[in-house]
Amino acid sequence: MSNQKLTSFNPPQRLLMGPGPSDIHPRVLAAMARPTVGHLDPAFQTMMEEIKAGLRYAFQTENALTFPVSAPGSAGMECCFVNLVEPGDTVIVIQHGAFGGRMKENVERAGGHAVLVAFEWGQPIELESVRAALETHASAKILAFVHAETSTGVSAPAKELCDLAQAHDCLTIVDCVTSLGGSELKVDEWGIDAAYSGTQKCLSCPPGISPVTFSERAADKIKQRQSSVQSWFLDLSLVMAYWDNSGGGARTYHHTAPVNAMYALHEGLVMLQEEGLEEAQMRHHAMHQKLKAGLESLGLGLIVDESHRLSQLNTVSIPDGIDEAAVRQYVLQKYDLEIGAGLGALAGKVWRIGLMGSSATERHVMTCLTALEDALKAQQYSVQDGAGTAAAMAVED
Numbered sequence: 112m113s114n115q116k117l118t119s120f121n122p123p124q125r126l127l128m129g130p131g132p133s134d135i136h137p138r139v140l141a142a143m144a145r146p147t148v149g150h151l152d153p154a155f156q157t158m159m160e161e162i163k164a165g166l167r168y169a170f171q172t173e174n175a176l177t178f179p180v181s182a183p184g185s186a187g188m189e190c191c192f193v194n195l196v197e198p199g200d201t202v203i204v205i206q207h208g209a210f211g212g213r214m215k216e217n218v219e220r221a222g223g224h225a226v227l228v229a230f231e232w233g234q235p236i237e238l239e240s241v242r243a244a245l246e247t248h249a250s251a252k253i254l255a256f257v258h259a260e261t262s263t264g265v266s267a268p269a270k271e272l273c274d275l276a277q278a279h280d281c282l283t284i285v286d287c288v289t290s291l292g293g294s295e296l297k298v299d300e301w302g303i304d305a306a307y308s309g310t311q312k313c314l315s316c317p318p319g320i321s322p323v324t325f326s327e328r329a330a331d332k333i334k335q336r337q338s339s340v341q342s343w344f345l346d347l348s349l350v351m352a353y354w355d356n357s358g359g360g361a362r363t364y365h366h367t368a369p370v371n372a373m374y375a376l377h378e379g380l381v382m383l384q385e386e387g388l389e390e391a392q393m394r395h396h397a398m399h400q401k402l403k404a405g406l407e408s409l410g411l412g413l414i415v416d417e418s419h420r421l422s423q424l425n426t427v428s429i430p431d432g433i434d435e436a437a438v439r440q441y442v443l444q445k446y447d448l449e450i451g452a453g454l455g456a457l458a459g460k461v462w463r464i465g466l467m468g469s470s471a472t473e474r475h476v477m478t479c480l481t482a483l484e485d486a487l488k489a490q491q492y493s494v495q496d497g498a499g500t501a502a503a504m505a506v507e508d
């Protein structure tokens with residue numbers, strides 16, 4: 112038994128510019144502090160329907176089966192795979208970073224056979240290799256890929272990949288954790304069958320909720336399953352008794368929704384609607400342009416080619432002789448600024464600078480450039496005073 116005396120936890124006020132979570136708008140934080148009601152309270156049920164509507168807007172879909180999973184992005188990923196993959200199914204998984212590897216794990220744990228189409232980290236997805244895999248594995252039922260690879264900063268050609276999948280009678284599972292709200296994403300127009308996201312990236316809500324959406328084709332495949340879904344918690348046929356009331360029947364208890372976290376998501380979706388989806392995407396891009404100009408003036412390059420580069424996640428190469436961990440520590444201590452380290456194959460080679468949601472602002476860009484200049488100079492890196500911020504300021508709004 113521990114007698115350790117506990118005191119209130121007061122976190123430092125950081126600027127979050129890593130790979131997520133991103134800064135949370137005060138409106139969203141305030142929404143979280145509103146009184147908790149029951150997860151079946153009529154007022155809460157009305158809000159649940161609004162969340163579903165807001166998510167349909169964010170995903171650009173009419174899918175009836177659109178709702179937030181009560182767990183982080185990884186659970187949304189698992190929800191898509193455990194429901195759609197049946198034992199014996201062949202699934203083609205594109206891996207161009209860390210998260211494709213997790214998709215493969217998910218396929219295999221669901222009893223499926225994963226065929227990996229791998230690309231070097233930071234390099235684009237080549238459609239021809241994907242086409243070849245679809246042709247070689249004609250019995251494949253699903254093509255899975257990550258739209259915005261947060262580990263590399265590479266954007267996938269989602270529309271073209273969905274077209275290829277459809278031409279080969281495959282459903283698509285698309286990881287939209289970092290793309291939702293930050294990149295162009297059109298679930299219905301592109302024909303995405305299952306997409307999952309997270310609240311803590313470009314939606315700027317607290318971590319812990321995973322919006323998902325499933326097309327009618329996906330819903331049909333799930334209905335025709337021979338075996339039951341091995342996860343009780345993520346089995347759509349059970350969880351929808353709580354999230355779906357379209358049949359007119361009463362909602363029933365499945366699990367206790369994280370009520371206050373849902374208030375936060377609701378507020379985040381209100382704010383997305385107020386700003387406008389396209390405007391939000393344009394803001395991410397505009398801030399990326401400023402950051403890029405500033406980084407270049409500091410002599411820092413982005414590893415991803417412009418043609419398939421994400422705005423919301425910038426992978427910055429580390430100059431020779433610079434201790435990258437010391438830079439991250441310096442900016443955290445002196446500027447309360449968090450930037451991300453490289454992951455997997457890019458560990459030690461890049462910083463990952465996120466411009467997601469409420470962290471995609473002029474203030475974040477300028478603070479980041481100032482902090483980096485300072486941190487680099489502390490390591491005897493030679494750069495003209497104020498070069499980064501001056502270059503960012505020179506980029507037109």
Ligand SMILES: *Cc1c(COP(=O)(O)O)cnc(C)c1O
Nearest residue numbers: 183184185210259261288289309
């Ligand atoms: C962050 C992230 C996830 C995982 O989300 P969690 O909320 O951390 O579980 C999955 N895929 C991508 C592309 C991500 O960036």
